[in-house]
Amino acid sequence: MVATVEPTGLTMHELTARYRRGEIAPTEATEAYFARIAERDPQVAAYLTLTREQALAAARAADARYRAGAPRGPLDGVPIAYKDVLCTEGIVTTCGSKILERFVPPYDATVVARLGAAGAVMLGKTNMDEFAMGSSTEHSAFRPTRNPWDLERVPGGSSGGSAAAVGAELAAAALGTDTGGSVRQPAAFCGVVGLKPTYGRISRYGLIAFASSLDHIGPLTRDVRDCALLLHAIAGVDPHDSTSVDEPVPDYPAMLEGGVRGLTLGVPREYFGSGLDPEVEAAVRAAIARLADLGAAIEEVSLPNTDYGLAVYYIVAPAEASSNLARYDGVKYGLRAPGGKDLIDMESRTRAAGFGAEVKRRIMLGTYALSAGYYDAYYGRAQKVRTLVRRDFEAAFARVDLLVAPTTPTAAFKHGDKADPLAMYLNDVFTVGGDLAGLPAMSVRCGFTAAGLPIGLQLMARPFDEARLLRAAHAYEQSTDWLARRPTLA
Amino acid sequence: MISREEVRHVARLARLHLTDDEAERMREQLDAILAYIDKLRELDVEGVEPTAHAVPLVNVMRDDALAPCLPQEQALANAPDRADEFFRVPRIIED
Numbered sequence A: 001m002v003a004t005v006e007p008t009g010l011t012m013h014e015l016t017a018r019y020r021r022g023e024i025a026p027t028e029a030t031e032a033y034f035a036r037i038a039e040r041d042p043q044v045a046a047y048l049t050l051t052r053e054q055a056l057a058a059a060r061a062a063d064a065r066y067r068a069g070a071p072r073g074p075l076d077g078v079p080i081a082y083k084d085v086l087c088t089e090g091i092v093t094t095c096g097s098k099i100l101e102r103f104v105p106p107y108d109a110t111v112v113a114r115l116g117a118a119g120a121v122m123l124g125k126t127n128m129d130e131f132a133m134g135s136s137t138e139h140s141a142f143r144p145t146r147n148p149w150d151l152e153r154v155p156g157g158s159s160g161g162s163a164a165a166v167g168a169e170l171a172a173a174a175l176g177t178d179t180g181g182s183v184r185q186p187a188a189f190c191g192v193v194g195l196k197p198t199y200g201r202i203s204r205y206g207l208i209a210f211a212s213s214l215d216h217i218g219p220l221t222r223d224v225r226d227c228a229l230l231l232h233a234i235a236g237v238d239p240h241d242s243t244s245v246d247e248p249v250p251d252y253p254a255m256l257e258g259g260v261r262g263l264t265l266g267v268p269r270e271y272f273g274s275g276l277d278p279e280v281e282a283a284v285r286a287a288i289a290r291l292a293d294l295g296a297a298i299e300e301v302s303l304p305n306t307d308y309g310l311a312v313y314y315i316v317a318p319a320e321a322s323s324n325l326a327r328y329d330g331v332k333y334g335l336r337a338p339g340g341k342d343l344i345d346m347e348s349r350t351r352a353a354g355f356g357a358e359v360k361r362r363i364m365l366g367t368y369a370l371s372a373g374y375y376d377a378y379y380g381r382a383q384k385v386r387t388l389v390r391r392d393f394e395a396a397f398a399r400v401d402l403l404v405a406p407t408t409p410t411a412a413f414k415h416g417d418k419a420d421p422l423a424m425y426l427n428d429v430f431t432v433g434g435d436l437a438g439l440p441a442m443s444v445r446c447g448f449t450a451a452g453l454p455i456g457l458q459l460m461a462r463p464f465d466e467a468r469l470l471r472a473a474h475a476y477e478q479s480t481d482w483l484a485r486r487p488t489l490a
Numbered sequence B: 001m002i003s004r005e006e007v008r009h010v011a012r013l014a015r016l017h018l019t020d021d022e023a024e025r026m027r028e029q030l031d032a033i034l035a036y037i038d039k040l041r042e043l044d045v046e047g048v049e050p051t052a053h054a055v056p057l058v059n060v061m062r063d064d065a066l067a068p069c070l071p072q073e074q075a076l077a078n079a080p081d082r083a084d085e086f087f088r089v090p091r092i093i094e095d
Helices: A012-020 A026-044 A052-067 A110-117 A160-167 A184-190 A224-234 A278-293 A306-327 A343-354 A357-370 A376-397 A421-428 A432-437 A466-478 B004-013 B020-042 B072-076
Strands: A047-050 A079-083 A121-126 A173-178 A193-196 A216-221 A264-268 A297-301 A402-406 A441-448 A454-461
Touching: A012 A026, A012 A052, A012 A224, A026 A047, A026 A052, A026 A079, A026 A121, A047 A160, A052 A121, A079 A160, A110 A121, A110 A224, A121 A160, A160 A173, A160 A184, A160 A216, A173 A193, A173 A224, A184 A193, A184 A441, A184 A454, A193 A224, A193 A466, A216 A224, A224 A466, A264 A278, A264 A376, A278 A297, A278 A402, A278 A441, A278 A454, A278 A466, A306 A357, A306 A376, A306 A421, A306 A432, A306 B020, A343 A357, A357 A376, A357 B004, A357 B020, A376 A402, A376 A432, A376 B020, A402 A466, A421 B020, A441 A466, A454 A466, B004 B020
Parallel strands: A079 A121, A079 A173, A264 A297, A264 A402
Antiparallel strands: A047 A121, A173 A216, A193 A216, A193 A441, A402 A454, A441 A454
16 A cells, blocks of 8 residues: 655645646645644644635635646745735734734735636635744744744744744644844744745735845745745735846756756855854764865855944844834724824824833834934945945855855754844844845755754745755755654654 | 933834833833944944945846736725725815
8 A cells, every 4th residue: 555645745836746646635734734734733822813615615616727727837826825924815914913913904915916826725814923024933923833842942934834834743834024134033833844935035015014125925835846936926026116127037947957067166254163063063064065065166155244243233134124114003904002192192102112121112112213412323324335235245146155054053942042132133143134235035945953843944045046046945855855754743 | 322312303204103111111122222233333344335225236127018007906905995996094274
């Protein structure tokens, strides 16, 4: 007897191959996911909202298309999850905040609309740090999410619900967002693939704004091929987002093969300093050695302003957030606190009641940095240092094709371990650079700690060079058997 | 050092009610974060152009053509309080 593989244990491309062969139908896979969610999500808490009815309706439509031999493409009938920062028409979208607890968007985000048109089946909306501010999903106003490899540990953040859903096999894939590392860091912590593409590569229409010069949408998937498939479906210019860039979208899934021979990979020395956990360093160094075995040339490079990048980020992101979050005033949508004696009093009470501690902290920090007398000293200076960070990458990419480094300084930490805000911020030290410079960057699984926690290898590329980034990540992934390992929970 | 008065001033600008305890905790935390951020002063940024945006996009234009927009009912659907076709707020102007 041949062992049957649960549909929830498959990558998207494996699942759709079975759909095409008629071995399983999208409704069966969707039901299998909801059964698994009912069983496991009480422990993981990856989801805030499940959309069972809509999912089954979408799956039935996909069933019919496969039966007719006319699926819409490589994502038809694939059960996926969306971070609750992405607007979904008619489905509550909270952004992990009490202030939007009952907000029902009147339209879909462009990425949601594109995946819906490709036949993808939305299972639900995933948990996150409130307004995407955090690195552990402990700042969700509703509940913390747990790491599928160790329930005592955090899944990372802010896209912790999406990463945990993919890692715990509670969704075939998911979308998250990355402003300072919020796709790549939880991807590393949960042992999944996470990509933050070039700034402007993916439309942000319908993404609830945090820091507009830094916010990116990105896929979280089981393997690199799935990542290429999702990116290909959602990339491209959008008339609804004037910051989306009109660059042709290459056929990423068709460009995965070819390996790394002939590529030069840069190893930024500043990413291997003090603070890097020895187990993480050993796994990343071994991965770089593997890439060398596969034919890549390895060269050490320097990104001298790496440490300053984090300080730049914690000025620029709060400053932009303080402006973006001014819209939550208890007037047009969201919570309104009672008892306001005039408009300003009502707004101040509403924001005090609706925002959590971390969001308030960042609004205060950003307002301070932008206020009269401090603008030049903080925001103005940070924008200039952001130029220096960008130039570091430009100089490195004049010599090398890709950069390879750790995604995070450590593997997943325990709930409550980073109660001090600054300690939490330091977790983003290797990821903020990609956001500040707008470069494509991704995390792939490159090993495990002795305690069995996944470790992430980060790859970065020149703007709009996602194809080469994915090709190298695919070559590495295919040369290892890390993906064979599944979380204890699975 | 950020003072208690500055915290109060910034909270007013940001439209955030803070209790005395919250204001004091906020002051301590902002102090620690700003002390870290002060490392940016070590760098010489004389003559460096600021980066506001990672890609060089300027003035994205489109045709000034009429197109459907969000219907009024939908735009008002999430309002905490409304009167007819308006958002209703606490009184701003005295009688």
